[in-house]
Amino acid sequence: MAINFDSGPIPVIVQDSATREVLMLAYADKEALRLTRDTGYAHYYSRSRRKLWKKGEESGHVQRVIRILVDCDEDTILYQVEQQGAACHTGHMSCFYRTIGGEEISGRVFDPEKVYANKGE
């Protein structure tokens, strides 16, 4: 299926394939999508850092991609994944761990200071 990258990197919704929880939103360019399909692990394109990245390359919290869905306009995709660890850099399973009213709806799965700062120890 042809994906429309005419306007640059496209949004990728990431969903846990088992629980169906929405984990995060990121972006992919053509190369990130190709690497995701070729390796079976989620890759993205960071618009702020202007570079390709593999989810979990630092934290180990990789995402094995079970299925990729495409929307009707072919300009948004959905990765259904098996999440190792947790998706959010804050330590929560999902980046969507708060309501708009500020209530936390889920706790931390890991301590981000241990995962990101003490990696070399």
Next chain:
Amino acid sequence: MAINFDSGPIPVIVQDSATREVLMLAYADKEALRLTRDTGYAHYYSRSRRKLWKKGEESGHVQRVIRILVDCDEDTILYQVEQQGAACHTGHMSCFYRTIGGEEISGRVFDPEKVYANKGE
């Protein structure tokens, strides 16, 4: 909670609150989000038509918003909704009705020609 609209309208992931199926991706500006919160029905901002719209205003397939979640960066939101009819203008429940390989994973819930074209009859 402060939502970051500095870069313009933000992505809104829309998920069925009961089945947890991801239904669509759209965008909201500050006004669309305000109307969504005030009315309890999903409103969006169309970047191509440059205007606010209410989901279902033509089709009747409105979305009652049960909960709004915010991501860690506060620049993406998630509407958990009760979907009337179906979310996709093609007649499928979700806009994500195909795999990237082109396989349809779900059938139509309604006939778009009847819903959109013969509305005045």
